[in-house]
Amino acid sequence: MSYVGRRLKPMSESGDFLARLRNRSLIGVAVLVGSLFLGAAGYHVTEHIPWLDATLNASMLLAGEGPIAPLHSAAGKVFATFYALFSGIAFVTAVSVVGAPVLHRFLHHVHLDITEDVEAPPPRTPRDGI
Secondary structure, eight states, rough: OOOOHHHHHOOOOHHHHHHHHHHHHHHHHHHHHHHHHHHHHHHHHOOOOHHHHHHHHOOOOOHOOSSOOOOOOOHHHHHHHHHHHHHHHHHHHHHHHHHHHHHHHHHHHHOOOOOOOOOOOOOOGGGGGG
């Protein structure tokens, strides 16, 4: 289907939109839960802290707040460095995946459909005094 054909298509039904939003939300939650598990496992292995404290550290970094427990080992500090960078990307990715259908529907809703053919101006030539 050409671009013009898609542009003239009516907006999808609310049920389709809600199903798309639900599916994307599940993907976003899966990304966040997977990232949280990865961070908790990393803190547990590198810093030898209990799972609850490791999960707290990982969730605070994932939310952009910073770690709670002090880091003692070099391996823990290296892990925290890379996990902090990864967390920023994972969070932005999850928000983007969930927000894409909402933004798409909004843009589709405010799209102004101009069906009249507008005559293009004649091409300019060097003699027109550009």
